[in-house]
Amino acid sequence: MRRRRVNPAAGARAGAGALPEAIAALSRSLPSGPSPEIFRRAKFDRPEATSALWQLLFRVLSPLPAGNALASIALEVQARLVKSALCSQGYPRLALAQLPEDGSQGSRELLLALSWLLARGPVPEQMLAQTRVPLGDEMTVCQCEALASLGPPAPHMEAEGPVDVRHVQWLMGKLRFRWRQLVSSQQEQCALLSKLLRTLEHESRRLEAVLAWRRSEPVFWQWMDTVLGTCAPEAPAAASQPTFLPWVPECGDGELELVVRELQTLEEELQEAVERRRVAWEAKARGCGRGPEWSAARQAFRETVEKELGALQQCWEQDSGPAPAHGPHRLVRREDGAAGDQDLRAAELIRTLRSQEACLEAVLRQLQGQCRQELARLAGALPGLIWIPPPGR
Amino acid sequence: MSIVTVQLGQCGNQIGFEVFDALLSDSHSSQGLCCKRENEAYQASCKERFFSEEENGVPIARAVLVDMEPKVINQTLSKAAQSGRWKYGQHACFCQKQGSGNNWAYGYSVHGPRHEESIMNLIRKEVEKCDSLSGFFIIMSMAGGTGSGIGAFVTQNLQDQYSNSLKMNQIIWPYGTGEVIVQNYNSILTLSHLYRSSDALLVHENDAVHKICAKLMNIKQISFSDINQVLAHQLGSVFQPTYSAESSFHYRRNPLGIDWHVRPPLSGPPSLGKMSLNKDLHFNTSIANLVILRGKDVQSADVEGFKDPALYTSWLEPVNAFNVWKTQRAFSKYEKSAVLVSNSQFLVKPLDMIVGKAWNMFASKAYIHQYTKFGIEEEDFLDSFTSLEQVVASYCNL
Numbered sequence: 001m002r003r004r005r006v007n008p009a010a011g012a013r014a015g016a017g018a019l020p021e022a023i024a025a026l027s028r029s030l031p032s033g034p035s036p037e038i039f040r041r042a043k044f045d046r047p048e049a050t051s052a053l054w055q056l057l058f059r060v061l062s063p064l065p066a067g068n069a070l071a072s073i074a075l076e077v078q079a080r081l082v083k084s085a086l087c088s089q090g091y092p093r094l095a096l097a098q099l100p101e102d103g104s105q106g107s108r109e110l111l112l113a114l115s116w117l118l119a120r121g122p123v124p125e126q127m128l129a130q131t132r133v134p135l136g137d138e139m140t141v142c143q144c145e146a147l148a149s150l151g152p153p154a155p156h157m158e159a160e161g162p163v164d165v166r167h168v169q170w171l172m173g174k175l176r177f178r179w180r181q182l183v184s185s186q187q188e189q190c191a192l193l194s195k196l197l198r199t200l201e202h203e204s205r206r207l208e209a210v211l212a213w214r215r216s217e218p219v220f221w222q223w224m225d226t227v228l229g230t231c232a233p234e235a236p237a238a239a240s241q242p243t244f245l246p247w248v249p250e251c252g253d254g255e256l257e258l259v260v261r262e263l264q265t266l267e268e269e270l271q272e273a274v275e276r277r278r279v280a281w282e283a284k285a286r287g288c289g290r291g292p293e294w295s296a297a298r299q300a301f302r303e304t305v306e307k308e309l310g311a312l313q314q315c316w317e318q319d320s321g322p323a324p325a326h327g328p329h330r331l332v333r334r335e336d337g338a339a340g341d342q343d344l345r346a347a348e349l350i351r352t353l354r355s356q357e358a359c360l361e362a363v364l365r366q367l368q369g370q371c372r373q374e375l376a377r378l379a380g381a382l383p384g385l386i387w388i389p390p391p392g393r
Numbered sequence: 394m395s396i397v398t399v400q401l402g403q404c405g406n407q408i409g410f411e412v413f414d415a416l417l418s419d420s421h422s423s424q425g426l427c428c429k430r431e432n433e434a435y436q437a438s439c440k441e442r443f444f445s446e447e448e449n450g451v452p453i454a455r456a457v458l459v460d461m462e463p464k465v466i467n468q469t470l471s472k473a474a475q476s477g478r479w480k481y482g483q484h485a486c487f488c489q490k491q492g493s494g495n496n497w498a499y500g501y502s503v504h505g506p507r508h509e510e511s512i513m514n515l516i517r518k519e520v521e522k523c524d525s526l527s528g529f530f531i532i533m534s535m536a537g538g539t540g541s542g543i544g545a546f547v548t549q550n551l552q553d554q555y556s557n558s559l560k561m562n563q564i565i566w567p568y569g570t571g572e573v574i575v576q577n578y579n580s581i582l583t584l585s586h587l588y589r590s591s592d593a594l595l596v597h598e599n600d601a602v603h604k605i606c607a608k609l610m611n612i613k614q615i616s617f618s619d620i621n622q623v624l625a626h627q628l629g630s631v632f633q634p635t636y637s638a639e640s641s642f643h644y645r646r647n648p649l650g651i652d653w654h655v656r657p658p659l660s661g662p663p664s665l666g667k668m669s670l671n672k673d674l675h676f677n678t679s680i681a682n683l684v685i686l687r688g689k690d691v692q693s694a695d696v697e698g699f700k701d702p703a704l705y706t707s708w709l710e711p712v713n714a715f716n717v718w719k720t721q722r723a724f725s726k727y728e729k730s731a732v733l734v735s736n737s738q739f740l741v742k743p744l745d746m747i748v749g750k751a752w753n754m755f756a757s758k759a760y761i762h763q764y765t766k767f768g769i770e771e772e773d774f775l776d777s778f779t780s781l782e783q784v785v786a787s788y789c790n791l
Contacts, residue, residue: 164707164708166706166708167708167709170708170709180557180558180559183557184394184525184526184527184528184557184558185525187525187526188394188524188525191524191525192524192525195524
């Protein structure tokens with residue numbers, strides 16, 4: 001493992017407290033990162049730091065999303081997975097592969113492995129992307145022409161005739177009920193929004209940690225150089241390294257061949273069936289008759305079919321333009337203004353949505369006016385009845 | 394959306410335990426007869442409604458337990474904990490050290506106000522745990538003493554403090570030949586108070602459930618536990634997630650969103666062109682019916698018979714009065730099951746009987762002093778009689 005080239009001046013500029021801060025930023029930016037104390041102990045190969053580092057490596061290397069399931073996997077299993085993952089990525093140090101899996105020793109090796117991973121790629125950023133909160137920066141767009149239907153149809157009102165006051169009371173009850181449903185939906189929305197806010201705050205803190213880590217990285221690498229220095233030099237015995245190939249189940253060529261043969265038989269059968277049908281049709285067509293009317297008819301058919309085919313093709317070419325956007329879109333801020341094919345501009349979308357809103361509001365006002373008229377008519381139909389509207393809420 | 398359950402008195406607590414147990418064991422049942430994804434949606438919906446999640450994964454029932462003596466509550470808590478699959482919250486119960494002689498007036502006028510703050514605090518804590526509150530489910534008996542009195546008081550408080558939330562009271566209609574002398578007084582007081590402050594009264598009659606145990610299930614020695622389990626089974630099959638016509642892709646969000654219309658309109662001036670007669674009750678007229686189907690072949694089930702206009706009042710179209718909820722997921726290992734929840738004239742006779750008996754006792758002022766001693770005056774009795782008579786009349790005139 002080569003030493004990473006580090007500008008020593010950068011490290012010298014940082015003060016004495018810079019190293020713990022750098023490590024603290026690193027561990028904050030990783031999911032469930034261990035404390036700086038663990039790192040310090042690992043430099044001196046203390047056994048108590050081992051299991052924390054196995055678990056951290058497992059989180060970093062595991063392809064599964066985080067969850068309760070991960071926590072319940074035994075340490076030995078985690079260690080084995082870490083070893084095979086590192087090996088398949090080409091980790092050069094033999095000593096790691098030979099570590100015991102019970103977490104009793106090897107914390108320095110694990111620390112070296114972690115720093116190898118950190119040097120290879122932007123690990124904290126990758127971990128952040130994995131656990132990204134999708135709700136804050138995503139929205140669903142639906143530009144489909146057919147707007148969803150306007151809810152269940154209103155109960156049918158008798159145009160003429162006496163109205164039973166009980167029916168009206170029933171309607172009032174229904175209205176009150178819907179109102180209360182609306183209120184509780186709004187309350188739910190508030191609760192969920194505050195939950196969302198808290199998750200976003202958590203994510204912001206992680207982001208800040210990543211930024212702090214990037215700023216103080218050089219200090220960390222200087223320190224890692226000293227860690228590497230305390231290790232015994234390794235003999236490059238690459239040739240004798242056992243290769244951990246990913247285990248492929250022995251499905252065997254035999255099965256594949258069987259499948260291939262079956263598919264070939266099926267193809268032959270289908271071709272035969274097609275041939276038979278074509279022969280039968282041609283016989284029928286030939287037997288349809290000759291004569292000028294027949295050939296004229298055939299000509300007419302051919303022309304119609306060609307026209308339809310041309311129309312279809314045209315239609316298809318038109319349609320293959322940008323389809324109406326549908327589904328979740330991510331909000332991305334772009335400075336250069338260049339937009340891809342599938343991208344929508346926020347300004348355009350806002351304009352469209354505003355005009356749709358205006359239309360819907362107009363429809364709502366119209367419907368409300370209609371309801372008011374209807375109520376007034378009903379009130380007039382029952383002389384002697386006093387209407388007391390509910391108190392405005 | 395979540396429901397907060399309030400279990401009141403011996404009856405409410407025993408039934409409440411059976412209900413939660415039935416809901417959870419159905420939710421975990423392996424014989425759902427549906428695909429895995431469907432089952433997972435069902436389980437998630439059931440969990441969100443009735444249970445909150447704790448760190449170690451044991452679901453905690455969203456419930457508040459109230460009783461004036463500790464015995465039944467302690468039994469309920471330990472039975473739940475013993476099951477290992479769910480439990481009640483540690484601080485979710487309120488009880489006093491001493492009982493208090495089965496007196497409705499005492500429960501309503503003394504216990505209620507005295508412990509109002511503590512009980513409402515417990516309820517508020519449960520409500521705060523919910524992301525969204527669908528409403529309250531209050532389980533109580535109708536004819537008991539303290540449980541019923543406190544139940545009426547608590548429901549009134551819920552009406553004041555959570556006026557925008559729905560409340561459904563599960564009330565147990567007492568045996569016709571019950572043991573408590575003043576059960577008819579208690580019943581009419583409970584009913585008239587609940588009628589004002591609750592949104593829906595879901596009634597189970599002890600006699601009817603007893604018959605189910607005896608005739609359909611052939612149980613020889615019927616205990617309260619048997620009765621409560623039948624009750625819980627019926628309630629579970631109403632409350633477990635379903636799809637309705639409006640939301641066919643997600644489980645209905647609001648389980649209490651049943652248009653009960655429990656308050657039948659008071660019979661006012663007869664509508665033009667119609668004479669209101671006292672018809673003979675030869676047919677059970679309904680204001681609203683809800684059919685819930687679960688299990689195999691629900692999509693092809695024929696419910697046209699329920700849409701017959703003859704079943705409903707003249708001023709309501711069947712399309713507005715009848716609802717069907719369905720789900721393929723079977724309930725509690727029954728390959729097919731159906732439940733009918735009905736707001737109809739069915740309870741007029743029993744109600745009329747209770748009111749009649751209570752009136753007879755009242756006419757001779759029997760046992761009234763037990764109530765006047767604690768603030769329930771004769772005027773309150775008269776008010777109750779009046780409002781219940783009105784209910785009977787409105788239902789008769791459907």
